[in-house]
Amino acid sequence: MRLILLIWPLFLFAKEDWFITKLEYGKMLYNNPRGISCAKCHGKYAQGKIISKYYIKIKNRKILKIIKAPNIQNVSYEQFKKKLFHKKLSVMPKYDYLTNQEINAIYMYIQSISRKEK
Ligand code: HEC
Numbered sequence: 001m002r003l004i005l006l007i008w009p010l011f012l013f014a015k016e017d018w019f020i021t022k023l024e025y026g027k028m029l030y031n032n033p034r035g036i037s038c039a040k041c042h043g044k045y046a047q048g049k050i051i052s053k054y055y056i057k058i059k060n061r062k063i064l065k066i067i068k069a070p071n072i073q074n075v076s077y078e079q080f081k082k083k084l085f086h087k088k089l090s091v092m093p094k095y096d097y098l099t100n101q102e103i104n105a106i107y108m109y110i111q112s113i114s115r116k117e118k
Contacts, residue, residue, distance in 0.1 A: 022105055022108060023105075023108060023109055023112055025105045025109075026104075026105035026106050026107070026108050026109025026110075026112075027109050029098075029102055029105055029106045029109075030046075030106050030109050030110065033095055033098060033102075033106070034097065034098075035093060035095055035097075036093055038106070041069035041091075041092065042069045042070075042071075042072050043069070045073075045113050045114075046071065046072045046073050046110045046113055046114065047071050047073065048068065048069055048070045048071035048072070049068070049069050050066055050067070050068050051067045051068060051069055051091065052066075052067045053065070053066050053067075067091060069091075069092070072110060073110060073111075073113065073114035074114065077107055080103070080107050081103055081107075084096065084098060084103060
């Protein structure tokens with residue numbers, strides 16, 4: 001039952017006539033979600049990426065800090081959506097203006113990349 005809940009968004013728009021278009025739409029939004037591109041931080045294939053490295057100094061010791069955007073290929077739909085509407089202080093901006101349809105399209109696109117990679 002839980003599995004069905006997690007994967008239903010994949011089938012929601014799987015009507016043949018506009019299936020390809022939907023993925024292209026998702027790709028477009030992933031790269032340009034009317035805000036900072038997801039790809040810029042999470043990478044072209046949503047595989048995750050190091051955003052920035054810097055050193056902090058504590059008592060004459062240099063400590064390397066790495067800010068990384070995680071791989072988002074295996075996130076559940078619920079978690080994915082929640083993250084776009086997050087209210088916490090985070091490196092990642094919130095995208096609370098995206099519509100359900102747009103979020104679905106981006107999610108489907110990311111799922112399609114991770115299927116290709118496996
Ligand atoms: C400025 C960099 C940046 C941009 C742009 C960005 N993210 Fe993120 N994202 C992060 C970082 C850093 C984290 C991990 C820390 C956190 O959760 O705040 C994260 C976490 C996430 C997570 C949670 C992953 C998990 O394992 O729980 C999801 C899902 C996500 N991002 C999706 C997106 C999508 C979709 C977009 C584009 C609409 C996007 N992000 C744009 C930096 C970014």
